[in-house]
Amino acid sequence: MEVVQVLHMNKGEGETSYAKNSVVQKKIISVATSIIKEEVQKCLEKNYPDSMGIADLGCSSGPNSLMVISDLIDTIYATSNQKEIPLPELRVSLNDLPGNDFNNIFISLPEFYNQLKMEKNIGPEGCFISGVPGSFYGRLFPKKSLHFVHSSSSLHWLSQVPRVLYANILKPLNKGKIYISNSSPRSVLDAYLSQFKRDFSLFMKSRSEEMVVDGHMVLSFMGRLSSDPSSEESCMQWELLAQALMSMALEGLIEEEKIDSFNAPYYAPSIQEVRSVVEEEGSFTINCLEAFEIEWDGDAPSNNNFQKYTDKIGKNNFSRGLQVAKTIRAVVESMLEVHFGREIMDELFKRYAELVGDYFSRTRAKYIDLVISLTKKG
Template identity: 75%
Template sequence: MQRKIISVATSIIEEAVVESLQKNFPESIGIADLGCSSGPNTLMVISEIIDTVYASTNKLGSPFPEFRISLNDLPGNDFNNIFISLREFYKKLKMEKNIGPEGCFISGVPGSFYGRLFPKKSLHFVHSSSSLHWLSQVPPTLDSSFLQPLNKGKIYISKNSMGSIFDAYLLQFKRDFSLFLKSRSEEMVDDGSMVLSFMGRVSADPACEESCMQWELLAQALMSMALEGFVEEEKIDSFNAPYYAPSAMEVTSVIEEEGSFTITRLEAFEIDWDGGAPSNNNVHKNPNTIEKYYISRGQQYSKTIRAVVESLLECHFGTEIMDELFRRYGGLVDDYFLKTRPKSIDLVVSLTKKGLIVEPTM
């Protein structure tokens, strides 16, 4: 699913890079990928950006610039795994474009992107995919350590949520996203480009299915376990996901209010929950035998979600319930697939850093 999300934004990324190069073609280009994670998708966007710059230099007859590439994620990310994969990345780069490590400097930058990460005016292009829907923290007013739980039986916004819960999530998103934009504005050169892709919604209703149903089904799985004594209901009441899927209007409002960037494009894409994978992708081979086994679409999707949220849930509910939780979750997703073809909304926004306006002198 994350690969699909990256692929639908590819043309927008290429357009932003080309437009940025037309305004400023430096000898050394600073690029940051924020929330890069660790896995087969990590270097996918970086490769696309290098390909676009390579094609642009050939078209313009310009010398190929050097790259300063920064891969960012939280300190717990497996940066070692990324660094191990760089040998093959450099080998391919050398073979296809005759670019060696001396022309492409890649580093890991651990830390939260809700704050400064890089020196002033050091970046020409910034990218982030599937990250900005994660908040810096649970909205403080929902922290049940000092208040009675306001969101009983739920772990995110739902149809039954009070208006104060909607307001708390929106306020936290506005604070976080505004800080993100302010931090990047200080780190980027004038007319630099930024492409951000994250879960959102087209509906004005924050409790619409397109943004909430994954969490609703997970809450149902947890509550079914509470009824059977596997988990305390109070544990569920005291958990709220540090996540928010904003509307396009909310995203636009924060960008305009913060004031450092101009919106070049803002588009919403529908993404199938399973990324549109063909049904035969659910047939797997046993690594120890020649036998094949089938995983339902719901269980396959459950594995995808587990890879994303398990560490978050383990901290609160413990490790011992995870297998059963996601087994039940997969069953609920299977039932949901029988009723509809569920889709998420991926918002992609392309931004340009505003240049300094110089007032004419008299």
């Protein structure tokens, strides 16, 4: 599978679009907001340039795309006022794979610029926003051109499916599954970990060449607390999707061999795996590395309201299952459609919603979101 060609969030503004179904990703951004602001302030304390390079990697499209950029500009604006020095010229680069719906972002830019002008008196000549299509597993920007880098809900996507998983189509390693499962052989787990290490190390190396000394970076992506890569917290959403596909195979709606030959280009690393790659690559100092729980539908309760929350969801498991299915569909449909065909998508995600709703009736389903902030070494 050529991930660069087939991976993109669902385009447009329709019912299955990413723009309409990105509440979880918005929640993940909001969880990291305080860390992002703190790192921007630290960056400006060490480096207050006349022209500041900012990159958002894996920006996607829809209402979340300019959310982080808006927060970054707010922080830079407040810091410049506090220091009583001119606001630096802002060079903002929005990156994603070529299939991303960049037009959706560009259409919203005039309104964004108008808001900047009204609220902060920053005109287009003070903030230059551009789209940069391409994979962040490699160089994207000139050397030493970036002061702050951000990425959210993107680095759990690998550059490719581990090659060993499709090396022998006659004897699939991960039969009946589309990602790591508790029934997957050890070779599958090892292959995914090796691919993640290669990709994440290349990501770090590429950014180290593009960033200035003492530049800061904040990354958030799906991960896990457990040392076991087949734990439910990192795999269950894929396990349920595999079950939905297998139920269709049993009814002859799709070929089982199609399922055997599909593996998700995804990996949810542990905290230690992330730390190990960063330290081994050696270009960055880790400032903080934290884990947060995010409900599958983005509706994370406070501890005080947890009992009321559990009472409520007992009555709404199916509707929550539908919401999660829409969220997952908006993210993975492009890949599934290429492999299985467009005609099965509605039925597949109907079954997936039912399985997720049933899973909600048995447990509190949550993702683990890892947030890491780093500083470029001298």
